[in-house]
Amino acid sequence: MPSLLLKLSGPMQSWGTQSRYRRRDSGHEPSKSGVIGLIAAALGRARTEPVDDLARLNFAVRVDAPGTLLRDYQTAKDWDRPRDDVSLSTRYYLSDAVFVAAVEGDQEALKNIESALKKPVYPLYLGRRSCPAGYDLVLGIREESAEEALRNEEWHVPEHRRAEFPDPVQLRILRDAKPGEQGDLVQDVPVSFNQEHRQYAVRAVVSAEPKTVENPKGKRHSDVDFMRTVTEA
Numbered sequence: 001m002p003s004l005l006l007k008l009s010g011p012m013q014s015w016g017t018q019s020r021y022r023r024r025d026s027g028h029e030p031s032k033s034g035v036i037g038l039i040a041a042a043l044g045r046a047r048t049e050p051v052d053d054l055a056r057l058n059f060a061v062r063v064d065a066p067g068t069l070l071r072d073y074q075t076a077k078d079w080d081r082p083r084d085d086v087s088l089s090t091r092y093y094l095s096d097a098v099f100v101a102a103v104e105g106d107q108e109a110l111k112n113i114e115s116a117l118k119k120p121v122y123p124l125y126l127g128r129r130s131c132p133a134g135y136d137l138v139l140g141i142r143e144e145s146a147e148e149a150l151r152n153e154e155w156h157v158p159e160h161r162r163a164e165f166p167d168p169v170q171l172r173i174l175r176d177a178k179p180g181e182q183g184d185l186v187q188d189v190p191v192s193f194n195q196e197h198r199q200y201a202v203r204a205v206v207s208a209e210p211k212t213v214e215n216p217k218g219k220r221h222s223d224v225d226f227m228r229t230v231t232e233a
């Protein structure tokens with residue numbers, strides 16, 4: 001089946017799967033619920049509308065640049081009610097991360113999603129409202145499965161950042177498990193985005209063989225002076 005590829009990059013993104021109350025975590029890679037939510041927003045679906053058709057799409061993601069985890073401590077107060085306590089929260093974000101996500105499904109459905117993402121009904125975010133999606137979000141439809149499309153897609157880290165990475169680079173690929181396949185259980189399959197009663201189902205996630213990319217601007221492991229690195233740390 002064909003797959004639609006999306007480039008998820010920006011100054012900050014946050015993909016929470018375990019956020020509760022005053023602590024808003026972020027996973028190390030985009031969640032299926034986060035990407036499906038982004039697609040639902042583009043299509044103009046209200047939070048109360050069903051998303052089972054979108055949740056059935058096969059999902060995979062490739063980590064092109066893991067980014068840096070940032071902790072943001074926030075305070076908020078209603079100044080019209082000065083006697084009320086200050087509201088405190090801790091939020092986590094990924095800074096300068098780059099991911100390529102793939103959704104695999106029916107060709108016609110993917111074309112509709114692609115068109116909607118280019119002209120979205122609602123604003124598109126990378127997990128949270130404070131993290132807008134980039135202008136180059138849509139990479140296009142590939143006539144391959146989600147995993148194959150990610151394996152054949154070019155590395156999307158810009159040239160000026162490639163010296164930060166080793167040579168070669170190993171790009172992690174995570175995908176939905178196939179029927180009967182074992183994987184890590186993650187509760188991020190959206191059942192309902194209704195704010196009064198959000199529901200998420202569990203899926204099995206498999207770590208596929210990583211994609212290896214030659215990086216002439218990076219350092220080979222043999223170029224690194226281990227003892228000097230340890231001494232200067």
